[in-house]
Amino acid sequence: MIRAxxxxxxxxxxxxxxxxxxxxxxxxxIENCGLSDEVKIVQTGCFGLCxxxxxxxxxxxxxxxxxxxPDDVKEIVEEHLLKGRIVDRLVYTDVSEDTVxxxxxxxxxxxxxxxxxxxxxxxxxxxxxDPESIDEYIAMDGYAALGKVLTEMTPEDVIxxxxxxxxxxxxxxxxxxxxxxxxxxxxKADQKxxxxxxxxxxPGAFMDRSVLEGDPHCLIExxxxxxxxxxxxxxxxxxxxxxxIAVRRLQKAIDDAREYGLLxxxxxxxxxxxxxFIRLGAGAFVCGEETALMTSIEGxxxxxxxxxxxxAVKGLYGKPTVENNVETFxxxxxxxxxxxxWFASMGTATSKGTKVxxxxxxxENTGLVEIPMGTTLRxxxxxxxxxxxxxxxxxxxxxxxxxxxxxPASLIDTEVDYDNLxxxxxxxxxxGLIVMDEDSCMVDMAKFFLEFTVDESCGKCTPCRIGTKRxxxxxxxITKGKGTxxxxxxxxxxxxxxxxxxxxxxxxxxxxxxxxxxxxxxxEYVAHVVDKKCPAGVCKDLLxxxxxxxxxxxxxxxARNCPVNAIVxxxxxxxxxxxxxxxxxxxxxxxxxxxxxxxxxxxxxxx
Amino acid sequence: MKSLAELQAIKEKMKxxxxxxxxxxxxxxxxxxxxxGIAAGARxxxxxxxxxxxxxxxxxxxSVSQTGCIGICQYEPIVEIFEAxxxxxxxxxxxAEKADRIVKEHxxxxxxxxxxxxxxxxx
Numbered sequence: 001m002i003r004a005x006x007x008x009x010x011x012x013x014x015x016x017x018x019x020x021x022x023x024x025x026x027x028x029x030i031e032n033c034g035l036s037d038e039v040k041i042v043q044t045g046c047f048g049l050c051x052x053x054x055x056x057x058x059x060x061x062x063x064x065x066x067x068x069x070p071d072d073v074k075e076i077v078e079e080h081l082l083k084g085r086i087v088d089r090l091v092y093t094d095v096s097e098d099t100v101x102x103x104x105x106x107x108x109x110x111x112x113x114x115x116x117x118x119x120x121x122x123x124x125x126x127x128x129x130d131p132e133s134i135d136e137y138i139a140m141d142g143y144a145a146l147g148k149v150l151t152e153m154t155p156e157d158v159i160x161x162x163x164x165x166x167x168x169x170x171x172x173x174x175x176x177x178x179x180x181x182x183x184x185x186x187x188k189a190d191q192k193x194x195x196x197x198x199x200x201x202x203p204g205a206f207m208d209r210s211v212l213e214g215d216p217h218c219l220i221e222x223x224x225x226x227x228x229x230x231x232x233x234x235x236x237x238x239x240x241x242x243x244x245i246a247v248r249r250l251q252k253a254i255d256d257a258r259e260y261g262l263l264x265x266x267x268x269x270x271x272x273x274x275x276x277f278i279r280l281g282a283g284a285f286v287c288g289e290e291t292a293l294m295t296s297i298e299g300x301x302x303x304x305x306x307x308x309x310x311x312a313v314k315g316l317y318g319k320p321t322v323e324n325n326v327e328t329f330x331x332x333x334x335x336x337x338x339x340x341x342w343f344a345s346m347g348t349a350t351s352k353g354t355k356v357x358x359x360x361x362x363x364e365n366t367g368l369v370e371i372p373m374g375t376t377l378r379x380x381x382x383x384x385x386x387x388x389x390x391x392x393x394x395x396x397x398x399x400x401x402x403x404x405x406x407x408p409a410s411l412i413d414t415e416v417d418y419d420n421l422x423x424x425x426x427x428x429x430x431x432g433l434i435v436m437d438e439d440s441c442m443v444d445m446a447k448f449f450l451e452f453t454v455d456e457s458c459g460k461c462t463p464c465r466i467g468t469k470r471x472x473x474x475x476x477x478i479t480k481g482k483g484t485x486x487x488x489x490x491x492x493x494x495x496x497x498x499x500x501x502x503x504x505x506x507x508x509x510x511x512x513x514x515x516x517x518x519x520x521x522x523x524e525y526v527a528h529v530v531d532k533k534c535p536a537g538v539c540k541d542l543l544x545x546x547x548x549x550x551x552x553x554x555x556x557x558x559a560r561n562c563p564v565n566a567i568v569x570x571x572x573x574x575x576x577x578x579x580x581x582x583x584x585x586x587x588x589x590x591x592x593x594x595x596x597x598x599x600x601x602x603x604x605x606x607x
Numbered sequence: 608m609k610s611l612a613e614l615q616a617i618k619e620k621m622k623x624x625x626x627x628x629x630x631x632x633x634x635x636x637x638x639x640x641x642x643x644g645i646a647a648g649a650r651x652x653x654x655x656x657x658x659x660x661x662x663x664x665x666x667x668x669x670s671v672s673q674t675g676c677i678g679i680c681q682y683e684p685i686v687e688i689f690e691a692x693x694x695x696x697x698x699x700x701x702x703a704e705k706a707d708r709i710v711k712e713h714x715x716x717x718x719x720x721x722x723x724x725x726x727x728x729x730x
Contacts, residue, residue: 003657003671005627038654059628060635060670084640084673128628138614139621147611261608269609 004039004081006030007057009127011046011213012206012245013367014053018070022054025073033082045214047127049114051366052092057127062108066092094386114365114384119346121354122207122330123370126214131249134256137217143262145333146221149228150270158229159185162332164340166352171197171288171325172403172429172505174351174418180322183312184230187320192232194223195316195323197293198239198246201285202401203452205432207356208326210368212239212246215330216253220263220276222329225336227274230322234275238293241280251278285402285456289504290323292458303460304504325430327356347373351417355431359385362392362437373417377407380416381435392437396520400429402449402456403509405516406442425516427509441538442521443528446513447475453510464507467498471514479539483529492518537606540591544607547583551603554579558595558604564588567595626666634669634714636660639685641676647683648702655703656686659710669714682725688713697725 008014008023023043030039047055052066056076063086065076072090079085095111109115120126129136137143149158163178184192196219200208211219223235239247254276257263265273279297286292287302294316296302315321331353335343344352351373357380360366364386371380377397381387388394396406399416405426407414414420418428436445450472459465474491477483495511495518502508518525527535534542547558549572559567559582566588573580581603584595596604608614638644638653656671677685682699686709689695696719698709705723712720721727 001654001657001661002624002627003653007628038657061672082640083642083645083675084638085675129625135617135621136625138617139625141618143608143614144618147614151611267608268611268614 002038002040003060005042005059006039006081007042007044007059007127009045009047009053009055010043010131010245011050011053011126011210012243013046013050014055015245017053019054021070022056022068022073025070026056026077029074029077030081033077035077035081039081042130043132044129045126045131046123046210046368047109048118048123048210048368048370049092049365050368051364055127057109061086062110064092064109064112065090114367114369114386117375117379117384118370119354119372120370121334121346122211122327122356123214123368124334125218126210129215131214131216132252134217134253134260134262137215141337142217142333143221145336146224146262147268149225149336150268150272155185155229155231158225158336161340162229162335165331165335165343166340166347166350167328167331167335167343168351168418169325170327170331170355170430172400172427174428177324177328180312180324181226181229183310184320184322187313189319191234191317191319192230193316193319193321194226194230194232194235195290195294195297195311195321196223196235196237196329197288197290197323197325198237198243199281199288199293200240200243200326200430201283201288201456202403202430202432204360204434205358205401205430207358207368207431209243209246210356211326211330212243212250216246216250217257218330218333219250219326220253220257222332223276224263224267224274225332226322226324226329228272230320232320232322233273234277236277236279236297236316238279238281238287238297240283242283247278247280254278284458285452286458286504286506289506292504293323294321303458304506306503327431348415348417348420350419355416355428357431357433359433359435361398361434362388362440363435364389374415376413376415378412380433381412385435388435388437392439395436395438395440396442398434398436398445398449398513399432400427400509400512401432401434402452403427403505403512404429404432405512406436406445406520408520410520425512425519427512439536439538441479441534441536442517442524443475443479443534444536444538446517447472447479449513450475450510453506457506457510461501461503461507463498463501464503464510467494467502468507468510470494471498471511475514478525478528479534480541481528481532481539483525485526485529488518488522488525488529533607543591544586545584545589545591545593545595546605546607547581548603548605549581549583550574551601552581553577553601553603554581555601556582557598557600558582561594561598563592563594564590566590623661623666627670629667633691635689636669636671636714637674637687637689638671639675639677639683639687640673641680643676643680644683644685647700649684651703652684652686652701652706655706656710659707660714663710663715665710665714679725682728685725698723699725699728 056065167177168174292302292304311321356370396408398406454468457464566585660669684701686698
């Protein structure tokens with residue numbers, strides 16, 4: 001009889017930090033202790049707290065072990081599983097002061113500050129079930145929504161529930177999902193398609209991957225429901241080949257669903273047929289754009305095409321097609337089971353439900369969080385995210401990756417939803433949230449994203465192909481101190497031109513990081529071109545390293561470590577010191593910063 | 608899959624296997640499993656509770672877990688039962704048969720088996 005489950009995260013993050021070795025060690029140690037019949041090991045999807053991986057949870061206690069190493073496993077098995085003594089040194093204990101732990105219980109996952117204010121709808125099964133077991137998915141009400149739809153509801157009913165729920169596309173655009181389905185359903189054709197956009201391309205965003213890895217059946221179920229609603233019998237999941245674990249688990253899930261007859265002919269005896277296929281993408285950012293994605297599925301070079309005609313009329317292979325993103329689909333089964341009102345009760349007036357954010361950058365708890373729409377940025381960063389490391393100050397958060405904008409510290413109390421972000425010149429995007437501290441240069445950040453879009457522009461239309469390249473050159477000049485005030489105006493003008501004239505979303509949104517930083521941090525741009533200084537001390541060409549001769553004790557550590565021999569001894573001995581101080585030859589200095597890291601007396605300054 | 612009944616059957620069969628992970632149980636049974644407890648026979652007691660809870664269809668309500676030394680080693684195996692809003696009940700010198708009765712009368716029936724508790728042994 002199984003009395004305990006050991007859940008080990010098998011998401012990409014924890015796998016990279018060694019969770020497979022930990023799983024092997026658990027199997028070995030559990031066998032050595034003769035507990036194989038009592039303890040079950042389950043490999044799950046992502047728990048979300050990737051910064052603390054590899055993560056292991058032991059049930060029924062719900063004990064949450066973080067940063068486990070293979071050497072810790074023996075202790076966990078012998079102490080916790082055999083003798084019931086929790087290994088306190090490995091337990092994650094970040095709980096807020098008002099948390100009450102029941103008598104005799106341990107601190108469980110849901111008690112921690114990171115999880116407490118989360119509301120997991122999309123990620124509800126991630127880190128709870130074994131993604132490779134269709135039976136475990138079914139135990140968690142899996143495929144019940146599909147069953148309900150096929151036996152009790154008409155396609156019109158389904159579309160009405162999804163529309164009433166207020167669900168909007170989670171891939172970036174924020175278009176009403178119900179409306180998209182309603183626009184596709186009436187179009188007559190011999191074949192219609194449901195397409196899932198799993199081409200997650202924003203740097204730092206990984207919520208779609210986590211759903212595919214942690215709960216692949218949820219996507220299959222949702223796509224079948226969409227197929228029933230719009231009258232499609234075939235679906236494609238377009239997922240990037242860089243997600244090997246996701247692809248493997250999704251393929252296994254599709255195979256298992258076919259075997260159970262949950263994909264294929266006459267599902268639930270309703271006469272409805274639906275089947276699903278994976279198409280691998282080669283990682284081009286533009287293929288996340290819906291028309292380019294469909295072009296790529298058709299076997300052509302991934303380039304967008306003008307709309308209209310919209311995919312609802314003429315999509316994949318020229319047939320009516322609904323395309324939604326993974327996270328959007330992942331909401332559907334719960335909306336069907338729990339009703340439109342339940343979903344609409346979460347969130348704000350115009351943005352319903354929850355949103356998954358991938359927290360990254362200068363933040364303690366790097367990872368995935370799912371929170372109701374309308375949660376303030378302050379709550380996300382300071383409470384759930386655990387704040388900024390090393391006592392630094394929060395400067396800005398970049399949302400929506402290379403297509404989005406930044407939210408400055410002055411707007412940290414913004415309630416995050418689609419419309420509030422648009423109102424301040426940002427966008428939700430797919431949910432990447434990169435936090436920047438006071439040491440980040442906003443011009444350099446804009447340049448980073450422009451480098452990305454220049455690389456990823458498909459080249460089909462001129463505004464995007466040439467325009468983004470020129471933007472990048474202007475930014476490059478500014479960060480090197482070669483810019484002028486007129487350049488800033490030209491930069492702005494070019495941004496508006498590219499936005500208005502590009503063919504697809506990639507070009508139309510590419511200037512956003514520049515426009516947003518110009519809007520909130522224009523003074524930083526001005527400092528770069530007028531004072532030739534980078535206020536954050538990031539842009540190397542604008543920095544000078546100097547030795548504070550009064551602080552320098554003449555130990556020579558800096559000179560010994562300088563890779564270009566740019567540091568030499570002077571004749572000056574500061575009062576109170578015995579040896580002559582050093583100085584840096586600005587001509588030779590390559591601004592690598594090695595001297596600064598080596599000086600124990602903080603005598604080297606960056607100005 | 609040709610009917611909802613088939614899906615329901617799989618769900619029923621699997622429910623007991625995943626319910627352990629929900630962690631929202633009303634009643635927690637904790638068995639003392641330090642060296643003293645194991646030496647006194649806590650392992651069969653633990654197994655008896657796990658099986659008893661499952662066989663009586665209580666797995667959604669009751670969780671069974673272990674703890675270390677409770678501190679009164681002469682009374683091992685010791686089993687503590689925690690229920691929200693009620694006082695903790697401590698059973699002492701439990702064996703598999705007593706465990707079975709505790710499951711049926713206390714966990715299922717809601718009536719404390721007074722004669723096995725620490726209070727009555729002490730009295």
